[in-house]
Amino acid sequence: MTSTVDADGNATITTDVVQNGPIDHEDGDGDSEGYVTNNGDSISIDVPLVIDDADGTPNNVDITVNIEDGQDPSFGKDTGATLEEGTDGTDSASGDINVDTGSDDVVDVRFGADQSQLDDLTSNGQDTSVVISDDGHTLTIVDADNIPVMEVTIDQNGHYEVEQFQPIDQINEDNDTSDIPINVEVEDADGDVGKGTITIHDTDGDNAQGGGDIDAGMIEGDLTQIPIQVIQKVIRKQHKVVQLTLMLDQMT
Ligand SMILES: [Ca+2]
Numbered sequence: 001m002t003s004t005v006d007a008d009g010n011a012t013i014t015t016d017v018v019q020n021g022p023i024d025h026e027d028g029d030g031d032s033e034g035y036v037t038n039n040g041d042s043i044s045i046d047v048p049l050v051i052d053d054a055d056g057t058p059n060n061v062d063i064t065v066n067i068e069d070g071q072d073p074s075f076g077k078d079t080g081a082t083l084e085e086g087t088d089g090t091d092s093a094s095g096d097i098n099v100d101t102g103s104d105d106v107v108d109v110r111f112g113a114d115q116s117q118l119d120d121l122t123s124n125g126q127d128t129s130v131v132i133s134d135d136g137h138t139l140t141i142v143d144a145d146n147i148p149v150m151e152v153t154i155d156q157n158g159h160y161e162v163e164q165f166q167p168i169d170q171i172n173e174d175n176d177t178s179d180i181p182i183n184v185e186v187e188d189a190d191g192d193v194g195k196g197t198i199t200i201h202d203t204d205g206d207n208a209q210g211g212g213d214i215d216a217g218m219i220e221g222d223l224t225q226i227p228i229q230v231i232q233k234v235i236r237k238q239h240k241v242v243q244l245t246l247m248l249d250q251m252t
Pocket residue numbers: 022023024025069070103104190
């Protein structure tokens with residue numbers, strides 16, 4: 001703090017304020033405790049000064065230091081995670097979303113409570129629903145019987161792990177891949193919340209084979225005498241119905 005006095009005897013006091021660490025701007029509503037007033041993103045600190053003039057008379061002066069909250073926490077780039085359902089509908093993968101701390105320390109990275117963008121997701125034709133753990137760090141997509149379809153966990157650095165236990169239904173998707181968005185949140189020490197999205201790319205597995213699932217309508221009636229393997233072989237090779245008919249004629 002320095003003071004200067006001009007020719008008319010007016011004093012000017014200059015103060016330097018150095019902030020060495022973040023301050024928690026809790027959601028105040030103008031409430032005041034002693035010298036500190038907390039009002040949303042603004043904290044005011046009154047600093048009372050006593051200035052003695054030339055003949056020793058004290059004068060009371062208050063200066064006010066206003067500290068505005070800085071940048072809120074936010075998310076940056078997401079690598080995404082890619083799953084391939086393969087033949088059994090299971091896979092695992094991991095990814096990272098960049099966490100931009102902002103002006104205050106990050107205290108939590110978690111899944112958002114609202115995941116309604118997943119409402120239409122189905123598994124084996126069944127509706128699914130979403131369960132989020134109490135700490136918000138594990139999100140589980142479950143089928144109608146509450147059996148997990150997919151589980152995602154996220155840590156405080158934005159690293160996430162995905163495990164798929166059952167296939168999902170890729171309906172009308174380009175390249176048979178569903179892009180599954182999941183909402184995430186980051187909270188800083190004074191309660192500011194940034195929102196973001198991680199994306200899981202889930203590619204459909206091999207198409208179901210005809211071998212074990214021949215339409216009963218094709219083998220009923222007179223055809224019951226034909227060895228099932230013969231019909232399976234024909235259908236696997238995707239021969240036309242006319243070729244199947246020819247074969248049946250030869251066997252009768
Ligand atoms: Ca702050």
